[in-house]
Every structure is written in structure tokens, then in C-alpha cells.
Amino acid sequence: MSTESATPLLELVGIRAGYGTIDVLHGVDLRVMPGQVYALLGPNGAGKTTTLGVASGQIQPHAGSVLLDGHEVNGVSPDSLARAGVCLIPEGRGIFPNLTVAENLRMCTYAGVSYKQVQERSFAQFPRLQERRNQMAGTLSGGEQQMLAMSRAMATDPALLMLDELSMGLAPIIVEELYEQVATLAEAGLSILIVEQFAQAVLGVANEAAIMLHGRIQRTGPPEEIAEELTAAYLGMS
Amino acid sequence: MILGLRPPVALAALLAAVAAVIIAVFNWKGAPVTSETFLVTTYIGLFLGALWAMYATGLVVVYTTTGVFNFAQGAIGVFAAFLYWELHVNRGWHSILALFVVVGMFAPALGVMLDIVIMRRLRTASLVVQLMVTVAIMVLLLSVVGDIWEADTPRRVPYLFGIENGIDLGPSQLPWHRLIVFLAAIAIAVAMRFLLRRTRIGTAMRAVVDNRELAALNGARPNVVSSTSWALGSMLGALGGILIAPELGLDPATLNNVVIIAFAAAAFGALRNLPMAVVGAMLIGLLRAHTGAWLDFGPDYRFAHLSIAPLILLFVVVALPQARLEVGRLAHHLRRHERFTKWWEGLIGCGVIILLAVAFSGGWLDFGIWDPGAWGSRELNSANEAMAFALIGLSLVPLIGWAGQINFAPLAFAGFGAFVYLKLAGDTGNGYWILLVGLLCAPLGALVALPAARLRGLYLALMTMAFAQAMSLIFFPHSWVLPTIGVGRQFPHIELLGATFDDRRGFFLLMVCIFAIFVFGLVLLRRSRYGRRWMAINDSQAAAATLGIPVVWTKVVVYAVSAAMAGIAGVFWATVSGNVDSVQGFDLLIGFNIVLLVAAAGVSIPVAGIFLIFIPLFTGLGHRLEDAGNVDFLVTLLDILTTYGPGMLVLGMVFNPRGAIFEMGRGFSPILPWRSDARAEIAAENAQKREPEIGELGLERPFTPEEVIAIDRRLGILDDVVPKEGYGASRS
Numbered sequence: 001m002s003t004e005s006a007t008p009l010l011e012l013v014g015i016r017a018g019y020g021t022i023d024v025l026h027g028v029d030l031r032v033m034p035g036q037v038y039a040l041l042g043p044n045g046a047g048k049t050t051t052l053g054v055a056s057g058q059i060q061p062h063a064g065s066v067l068l069d070g071h072e073v074n075g076v077s078p079d080s081l082a083r084a085g086v087c088l089i090p091e092g093r094g095i096f097p098n099l100t101v102a103e104n105l106r107m108c109t110y111a112g113v114s115y116k117q118v119q120e121r122s123f124a125q126f127p128r129l130q131e132r133r134n135q136m137a138g139t140l141s142g143g144e145q146q147m148l149a150m151s152r153a154m155a156t157d158p159a160l161l162m163l164d165e166l167s168m169g170l171a172p173i174i175v176e177e178l179y180e181q182v183a184t185l186a187e188a189g190l191s192i193l194i195v196e197q198f199a200q201a202v203l204g205v206a207n208e209a210a211i212m213l214h215g216r217i218q219r220t221g222p223p224e225e226i227a228e229e230l231t232a233a234y235l236g237m238s
Numbered sequence: 239m240i241l242g243l244r245p246p247v248a249l250a251a252l253l254a255a256v257a258a259v260i261i262a263v264f265n266w267k268g269a270p271v272t273s274e275t276f277l278v279t280t281y282i283g284l285f286l287g288a289l290w291a292m293y294a295t296g297l298v299v300v301y302t303t304t305g306v307f308n309f310a311q312g313a314i315g316v317f318a319a320f321l322y323w324e325l326h327v328n329r330g331w332h333s334i335l336a337l338f339v340v341v342g343m344f345a346p347a348l349g350v351m352l353d354i355v356i357m358r359r360l361r362t363a364s365l366v367v368q369l370m371v372t373v374a375i376m377v378l379l380l381s382v383v384g385d386i387w388e389a390d391t392p393r394r395v396p397y398l399f400g401i402e403n404g405i406d407l408g409p410s411q412l413p414w415h416r417l418i419v420f421l422a423a424i425a426i427a428v429a430m431r432f433l434l435r436r437t438r439i440g441t442a443m444r445a446v447v448d449n450r451e452l453a454a455l456n457g458a459r460p461n462v463v464s465s466t467s468w469a470l471g472s473m474l475g476a477l478g479g480i481l482i483a484p485e486l487g488l489d490p491a492t493l494n495n496v497v498i499i500a501f502a503a504a505a506f507g508a509l510r511n512l513p514m515a516v517v518g519a520m521l522i523g524l525l526r527a528h529t530g531a532w533l534d535f536g537p538d539y540r541f542a543h544l545s546i547a548p549l550i551l552l553f554v555v556v557a558l559p560q561a562r563l564e565v566g567r568l569a570h571h572l573r574r575h576e577r578f579t580k581w582w583e584g585l586i587g588c589g590v591i592i593l594l595a596v597a598f599s600g601g602w603l604d605f606g607i608w609d610p611g612a613w614g615s616r617e618l619n620s621a622n623e624a625m626a627f628a629l630i631g632l633s634l635v636p637l638i639g640w641a642g643q644i645n646f647a648p649l650a651f652a653g654f655g656a657f658v659y660l661k662l663a664g665d666t667g668n669g670y671w672i673l674l675v676g677l678l679c680a681p682l683g684a685l686v687a688l689p690a691a692r693l694r695g696l697y698l699a700l701m702t703m704a705f706a707q708a709m710s711l712i713f714f715p716h717s718w719v720l721p722t723i724g725v726g727r728q729f730p731h732i733e734l735l736g737a738t739f740d741d742r743r744g745f746f747l748l749m750v751c752i753f754a755i756f757v758f759g760l761v762l763l764r765r766s767r768y769g770r771r772w773m774a775i776n777d778s779q780a781a782a783a784t785l786g787i788p789v790v791w792t793k794v795v796v797y798a799v800s801a802a803m804a805g806i807a808g809v810f811w812a813t814v815s816g817n818v819d820s821v822q823g824f825d826l827l828i829g830f831n832i833v834l835l836v837a838a839a840g841v842s843i844p845v846a847g848i849f850l851i852f853i854p855l856f857t858g859l860g861h862r863l864e865d866a867g868n869v870d871f872l873v874t875l876l877d878i879l880t881t882y883g884p885g886m887l888v889l890g891m892v893f894n895p896r897g898a899i900f901e902m903g904r905g906f907s908p909i910l911p912w913r914s915d916a917r918a919e920i921a922a923e924n925a926q927k928r929e930p931e932i933g934e935l936g937l938e939r940p941f942t943p944e945e946v947i948a949i950d951r952r953l954g955i956l957d958d959v960v961p962k963e964g965y966g967a968s969r970s
Contacts, residue, residue, distance in 0.1 A: 027950065056455065058451060058454070058455075077454070077459075078451075078454040078455055079453075079454040079455075079456075079457050079458060079459050079460070082454065082455050082456060082457035083457040087455075088455050090451070090452065090455065094452050094455070095449075095452070096444075096445045096448040096449055096452065096453075097448060097449075098444065098447075098448045099441065099444060099445055099448060103435075103441045103444075103445075106438055106441045107438075107441060107442065107445050107453065107456045107458065108456060109438060110438075110442070110456050110457030110458045111456065111457045112457070115438075152456065
């Protein structure tokens with residue numbers, strides 16, 4: 001691929017990180033090239049979410065480097081990274097439940113875009129949000145909440161988008177709808193790092209995939225191949 | 239729905255209205271109602287309402303933007319008012335300059351400091367700790383004010399633009415100050431509403447309360463946003479204090495109590511709704527002004543018009559729908575490291591308590607350089623007061639410490655106990671009636687528990703506070719309840735087991751014995767089925783309910799037990815001096831101090847209650863020190879400790895939420911010969927802390943980073959990536 005020679009947009013080198021004294025990641029190496037859609041797959045407790053936590057600045061690694069576009073960003077706060085264009089949609093509805101839909105969207109403007117643009121784009125993508133703009137976000141349905149969370153990705157023109165278990169607890173049709181949006185973003189050239197437990201959801205979108213197990217990346221490769229191996233990995237046969 | 243209200247609320251409102259009409263009819267003063275007097279009264283009511291609205295706005299803003307209900311909001315106002323007086327009156331600065339310095343510079347600095355030093359660490363604390371810490375800040379701020387500006391000088395904060403300048407309103411003159419206060423209150427409420435709902439920073443303030451991590455992922459700086467919230471809240475409190483001080487006078491307690499009225503107003507808006515909070519404040523203001531003008535409650539109910547705010551608070555809290563009450567965020571509960579105290583350990587503890595008390599008061603102790611000697615009447619007087627205080631505090635151990643139910647009304651229960659005893663035993667002083675006092679106080683506790691059973695955390699705190707206020711404003715001042723007598727003791731010396739406890743030391747030791755019995759009872763209770771249930775509902779009511787624990791009944795029982803203990807303690811509290819000031823004797827501020835002490839002790843450990851015994855012991859010792867004369871330093875130290883001690887202890891909870899006693903116990907218990915488990919625990923902890931030494935690993939020098947990589951590669955932890963420099967060396 002032509003992207004091989006370019007600087008990776010996100011690069012993790014030998015990352016060791018965890019919570020308190022317990023290490024979850026034991027040396028994670030990962031590269032997301034510009035324009036790439038990278039799917040990080042793996043079972044519960046493999047360290048996928050922790051990896052995103054490190055990449056977004058929420059968790060400070062004990063060792064290793066986080067590089068954004070070639071610059072080391074270890075120790076940079078998550079809010080600075082967010083303003084610099086790193087957009088993480090966390091798992092389990094990344095919304096403010098006690099704020100209205102419109103107020104949730106207003107929070108997106110911290111990424112440096114105008115409120116008008118945020119509203120225009122998200123309402124264009126998800127008309128249902130416009131209908132419910134003055135409703136408390138916590139009272140939306142699960143799918144609507146995930147749309148609201150996703151609209152931050154649509155509206156703020158991030159440099160790097162990270163999605164954590166977008167499909168969790170949602171009906172398949174809504175998952176499909178959401179991944180259509182992700183595909184649109186990918187076509188526009190956005191670099192995306194997707195974390196999922198189940199490969200099926202991301203196969204159509206990703207052009208690179210990796211299996212994560214026990215805090216390490218076990219294998220990287222084309223999504224189709226990786227998906228086949230995933231079953232084996234889940235059953236503990238790798 | 240009736241008039242937009244749910245049927246139970248509508249019914250309650252109707253009953254309250256009927257009760258209000260009946261009260262009004264029976265207490266009508268008979269003053270002529272003219273349009274003039276009516277209008278003037280209304281002006282006054284609206285003005286009072288505006289003052290309270292300002293405080294209520296501060297409370298609501300702080301609560302919505304920080305998630306903490308700040309009991310210290312009023313105390314910040316008190317501090318600001320005194321500082322303003324100092325600058326403006328004492329130092330002669332221009333009022334605008336002084337106002338700017340206090341509200342624009344000092345207050346935000348105080349708010350930011352509170353956030354950085356304290357509030358930031360409270361984020362994951364339990365609601366009890368959060369509440370206690372803000373109460374501690376309140377008590378500390380008031381103590382500081384009392385220390386800097388001593389009460390002996392009369393002070394007045396002048397009205398802005400003077401009292402005599404204003405608009406002529408026909409029947410009366412409206413001073414500029416009052417007009418400004420009224421307009422400022424409305425303007426501030428509108429501005430805050432706009433800020434919270436229509437601006438990005440306001441949205442971010444609320445967003446940070448909702449989900450701090452997500453706010454950061456959005457690009458907001460959570461720490462900056464929180465500090466801004468605290469600065470803003472502090473400014474609102476300061477402005478309120480300065481504007482209200484000319485009306486109420488510069489008295490810390492009076493000024494601080496305003497905040498309780500503001501609590502009622504804030505509760506009226508369900509603590510988050512600003513417009514409704516302002517409406518609530520105006521309503522209370524109008525009710526206060528009009529009852530003052532038209533009603534006369536007679537000498538027995540002379541404080542009844544002051545009880546409007548607590549009554550409204552009670553009413554609102556009881557009428558609030560259940561769903562609204564799920565306040566307080568998910569607290570990260572600490573894992574318990576509790577070991578059941580064995581019954582014989584409790585017995586030994588009680589023996590030690592009694593022995594200590596006998597030794598201290600009898601002057602058996604000799605500290606080498608200083609022999610305090612036996613206590614005289616002054617020491618015994620103070621020690622007796624403190625001992626009764628400790629007894630009341632002990633009643634809170636099962637309630638706050640185990641069941642996690644907040645109660646600011648221990649003194650109200652104690653006062654009720656004293657009242658019951660007075661009616662039962664009369665002037666005989668027959669001590670056997672005390673047992674019946676406990677039985678009769680229990681139903682009152684159960685009664686309070688009934689609304690409390692559906693309330694949680696914050697509202698529970700507010701409700702017990704309102705209950706305590708209502709009791710001390712309506713019940714205790716009634717001449718039939720605690721009749722004042724000219725000469726002699728209202729509460730005669732207690733007669734028990736054929737002895738009359740009329741000498742102070744005997745009475746002190748009697749109380750110590752009661753204390754020891756209570757402690758022993760608590761040790762047994764903690765080991766009982768109820769002890770376990772209380773702990774269970776503290777951890778998770780939902781989980782307790784699914785286990786088949788009747789949550790409501792369990793709460794009713796713990797309140798009843800606590801009320802019974804407090805009631806018995808109240809008898810001693812009253813008998814110490816023999817005469818109880820029916821107005822001040824059961825004051826809420828004293829109650830706050832008791833609650834603080836108990837909370838700081840870390841009451842979840844049953845034996846922690848024992849710690850309370852040291853209050854009377856050291857109080858007595860302090861006086862001996864004073865008499866010794868040449869130990870001024872120690873006396874000052876003790877003075878500082880008694881003034882600031884409870885507050886400081888609670889602030890300690892910020893850093894160690896398990897309470898001071900817990901840590902002391904951990905240090906102390908390994909000394910006990912039978913506690914090999916404690917020694918083992920400490921040893922295990924130390925072993926964990928210690929890094930293995932090089933020699934132990936069979937090495938002569940530490941690994942170099944290259945070697946670490948080589949090992950990792952061998953173990954398959956590190957693949958084929960060339961490490962960045964420094965990797966491996968920074969491994970922790």
C-alpha cells in the first residue's frame with residue numbers, strides 16, 4: 001500500500017499500561033496510517049478499551065510511546081488531544097444524560113467548530129436528533145443516544161476517530177445504520193480506529209485488522225483473514 | 239392531575255392550605271388591614287424573598303455545576319460580610335472598592351482554593367463524606383470569623399447609598415439599598431439561568447458533573463471548569479452575605495442561619511430549578527412578612543413565624559416525587575476492612591473506659607513533669623457537659639455509621655427525651671423512668687424514619703435539619719414543654735439504685751457507666767442480624783431488598799434505636815446543668831458539631847464510638863492545665879483543638895474517608911496480645927510495599943534496559959519493534 005511510506009497518524013510503541021499496580025497492556029504496538037480504517041478485535045478483557053484510553057490520553061502508559069503524526073504525546077491531557085483532533089467515542093453511550101440533545105451538541109464546539117456547523121451536520125445525518133433537540137439525552141433510546149454520541153465524530157472534523165464498541169447493546173439494524181455513517185466518514189478519508197468484540201460489524205468498513213489477546217496484539221492482517229482467526233482466538237486456541 | 243399537581247401533592251397542598259387558614263384564623267392579631275399596610279407588608283416580603291433568593295441561587299448554581307450541595311454557602315457569605323466590614327468600615331475603603339475586592343477577588347480565590355484543596359478529592363467520595371465536609375467547612379469558616387473578629391465589638395455594615403436615600407412609595411420609603419437588592423436578586427437569577435442554559439461554559443459546568451471523562455474527551459478542561467464553578471458559587475455566596483448583612487446585623491450565627499431558609503427555597507426548585515427556587519424564596523418571604531404583620535401566635539409559639547422555612551422544607555421534601563429523590567452520584571464505596579469486635583473485647587473496652595474516667599477525674603494520673611490532681615467542680619462541670627455530648631454522639635453510630643442514614647437532628651431527639659423524662663419523673667428525679675424515656679423516644683425516631691425511608695442522602699439531610707429547626711422553634715420554646723422555674727433545678731438530681739447523684743463526680747461516673755453500657759450494647763448490636771442488615775442497606779438498598787431484607791422496616795428500627803439512645807442521652811444532657819435553655823439548648827449548630835465529630839471518628843467501626851470518651855476526659859484535663867498556669871501554650875493548643883478540631887477531623891476525611899479512628903485503630907490493634915491477625919495484616923502490607931532487593935533475586939546489579947528488552951523478547955512479550963529510547967528504564 002502506498003501509505004506504508006507515510007508517517008502513521010497514530011502509533012503506539014511498546015505500550016504498557018493498566019490500572020493501579022495491575023498492568024493490562026503488556027507491550028502494545030499499533031499503527032494507524034492516514035486514511036486507514038483499523039479494526040482492533042478481541043474478547044472481553046483483552047485490553048482494547050485500555051488501548052483507546054492510552055491513545056486518547058485518559059490513561060498514562062507506564063512505558064512506551066504514543067505518537068500522533070510522528071510527535072510523541074505521552075502525558076498530554078485528554079482534553080488537549082481532543083482539541084487537537086483526536087475524537088474518542090467511548091463505549092456505552094458517550095453522552096451527558098442530564099443535558100439536552102442541543103446542549104450535548106454544544107459541548108462538541110470545544111473541538112473548535114462552530115455551534116452552527118455542529119447542529120447542521122448532526123441534524124442532517126440524524127434527523128431524529130433534531131426532533132428531540134430539547135429532550136434530555138438520558139431519555140433517548142439506546143440507538144438515539146449512540147447517534148448523538150456519533151454526531152460528535154460527524155460534526156467536529158477530527159483528524160483521528162476512535163470508536164469503542166459502537167455496536168454494544170444495540171439492535172442489528174441500528175448498528176448497520178451507524179456503520180454506514182462510519183463508512184461515509186472513511187470514504188471521506190478519515191483515519192479510524194475501531195474497537196469491537198465481534199468482527200462482523202466492522203468487516204465491511206475496515207481495511208486493516210488486528211486481534212488483541214491478553215494485553216498484546218497477536219496478529220495483524222487483512223480483515224477477512226483476521227475474522228477467521230478470531231473464533232479460534234476467542235476459544236483460546238491461538 | 240389537579241392544577242398540574244400529582245394527587246398526593248395536591249392533597250398535601252390542600253391540607254397545608256387548610257391548616258394555614260385555621261392557624262391564621264385562630265391567631266389573628268386583629269390589626270386593621272388596609273391597602274397601605276398590606277402593600278408595605280408585601281414590599282417587605284418581596285424584599286426578604288429577594289435576599290433569600292440570592293442565597294438560593296448560589297446553592298442551586300453550586301449544586302448544578304459541581305454536584306455538591308454546599309452547606310458552607312452561608313458561611314462564605316458570613317466571611318465575606320465580615321471582610322467587607324473590615325475593609326469598608328474599619329479601614330475606610332470606598333464601598334465599591336471593598337465590594338470589588340471581596341466579591342471580585344477574595345471570593346473567587348476562596349472558591350478556587352476550596353476546589354483544588356478539598357472538592358477535587360471529594361469527587362468519588364460517598365455522599366455522607368461530601369455532606370460532612372461541606373458542613374465542616376461551614377463550621378470552620380464560622381470559627382475563623384469568630385476568632386478574627388471577636389464578638390465583643392459591635393459592628394454594622396452600612397446600607398449601600400445609606401438608609402435614608404430612596405424612592406418615596408407613599409406610605410413608606412424604599413431605600414436604594416433594598417431596591418438594589420431586589421433588582422440584583424432577580425438579575426442574578428436571570429443571569430445565572432442564562433449562563434447555565436445558554437452559554438458554553440455553563441453547559442460545560444453541568445456536563446462536567448454529568449460525566450467528567452466525556453467532558454474532557456469533548457475538549458473541555460474539567461479542572462478549569464470545576465474551579466470556575468466553585469469561584470462563581472463562592473462569589474454568589476459572598477455577594478449575598480454582604481447585601482444581607484445590613485439587615486440582619488453582623489452576627490455569624492444569625493447570618494449563617496439564613497442559608498437554612500435558602501435551603502427551603504432551593505428544595506422548592508428540586509435543588510436544580512432556578513426559577514422555582516426564586517419563586518420559593520419569594521413565597522417564604524411573603525409568608526414571613528404577612529404572618530409577622532397579621533398574626534400573633536402568643537408567647538408559647540413566639541418563634542412560630544420563623545419556622546415557616548423549615549416547615550416548607552419539610553413539606554416540599556415529603557411531597558417531592560420519589561423519582562426526583564434519586565440524587566447523589568454513584569459513590570465508589572470503599573472496601574470494608576472491618577473485623578467484628580468480639581463481645582469480650584467490648585467488655586474489656588468498657589472496663590478501660592470506666593477505669594480511665596475514674597483515673598482522670600480522681601487525679602490518679604501523674605504525667606511526671608505535671609500532676610493534674612483531682613478534678614474540681616469546674617473541670618467536672620465541663621467534663622459532664624462533654625460527657626452528655628458524647629452520649630448523644632454515640633446514638634448516631636448505628637444511624638450514620640452503619641446504616642448510612644444522615645441525621646442532623648440528634649439534639650432534637652435528645653430534647654424530646656428530656657421533655658418526656660420531665661413529664662414522667664417530674665421533680666422526683668427517679669432514674670428508673672429513664673428506661674421508659676428510651677421506649678417513648680423510639681416511636682418519634684420511627685416517625686421521622688417513615689418519610690426518610692423513601693428519601694436518600696441529601697434530602698434526608700435536609701429533612702432532618704428542617705425537623706430539628708421546627709422542633710427548636712415550635713416545640714421546645716412552649717412553656718408547657720420545658721417550663722422555666724425561678725429558682726433551683728428544673729431537672730432534679732437523678733436518683734438510681736438508692737443513691738442520689740447530686741455530686742458532680744458521681745454524676746460524671748454514672749454517665750460514663752451509661753456510656754460504657756451503650757458501647758457494649760452497640761458491639762453486640764453490630765454482631766446481630768440488625769447490625770448486618772444496616773450495613774447491607776448502606777452498601778446497596780437494591781441489593782438488600784433482593785436478598786429479602788425489608789428496607790423500610792430496617793430503617794425504621796435503626797432510627798428508633800438511635801432516637802431511644804439520644805433520648806436517654808438527652809435526660810443527662812438536661813440534668814448536667816439542671817436547667818435547659820429551651821431556645822438555645824437544642825440548637826442546630828451544636829447538633830452539627832456532634833454529627834461532625836461522630837462522622838470524623840469513622841463511625842462505621844463500632845468501637846470508634848469509644849473515642850468520644852476522650853472529649854470529656856480532655857475537656858477536664860484542659861481546665862487543669864489552665865489552672866496550672868504555666869502552660870499557656872498547651873491551653874491555647876487545646877483551645878484551638880476544641881474550636882477547630884471537629885472541622886479539621888472531618889476535613890481529614892477528604893484524604894482518608896475511613897475516618898481518623900480507623901487509622902488509629904490500625905496502628906493500635908497490633909499491640910493487643912490476641913490480635914495476631916492485625917499484626918499479620920500489617921506485615922503483609924509492608925511486604926507488599928517493599929521492592930525486592932537485588933540480592934534476593936540472586937543478582938549483583940539491576941538489569942539494564944537492553945537486558946529487560948532481551949528478556950521480554952525471550953518471553954514473547956515484545957515483538958519485533960525497535961524500542962524507543964528510555965523504554966524499559968521507566969518501567970514501574
